[in-house]
Amino acid sequence: MVNITFLSNGGKVVTAPENSNLLRVSLKERGGIPFKCGGGLCGTCKCRIEQGLENTDAIKPKERKHLRPEDFEAGYRMACQTFVLGDVAVSWVVQNGKGVVQAVASAPAAAEPAAQADS
Numbered sequence: 001m002v003n004i005t006f007l008s009n010g011g012k013v014v015t016a017p018e019n020s021n022l023l024r025v026s027l028k029e030r031g032g033i034p035f036k037c038g039g040g041l042c043g044t045c046k047c048r049i050e051q052g053l054e055n056t057d058a059i060k061p062k063e064r065k066h067l068r069p070e071d072f073e074a075g076y077r078m079a080c081q082t083f084v085l086g087d088v089a090v091s092w093v094v095q096n097g098k099g100v101v102q103a104v105a106s107a108p109a110a111a112e113p114a115a116q117a118d119s
């Protein structure tokens with residue numbers, strides 16, 4: 001069995017058989033990784049393997065349509081195409097209900113001031 005930590009879901013940890021599909025485990029255990037097609041087409045399930053990248057299987061051709069080489073280097077994978085061979089910790093970004101790969105280069109420089117409610 002392997003441990004999978006869903007970092008973007010409060011650090012929830014679940015166990016799964018070795019060589020499990022990451023998205024399937026997420027669905028079964030309510031891990032929370034976003035998805036739509038489950039078949040490598042939509043790209044919604046983009047996520048980042050923060051720990052244990054060496055415990056994931058080979059990158060699939062479908063993933064190369066959605067992720068750049070530098071994304072893979074940074075640990076990004078598509079959960080529906082990824083099988084886990086050992087312990088991993090995975091994060092993702094949720095925006096408008098969709099998983100989004102954060103831009104590697106830039107991030108917002110400063111937080112916006114809190115909006116004032118109209119009286």
Ligand code: FES
Pocket residue numbers: 034035036037038039040041042043044045046078079080081
């Ligand atoms: S869920 Fe659509 S590509 Fe993974």
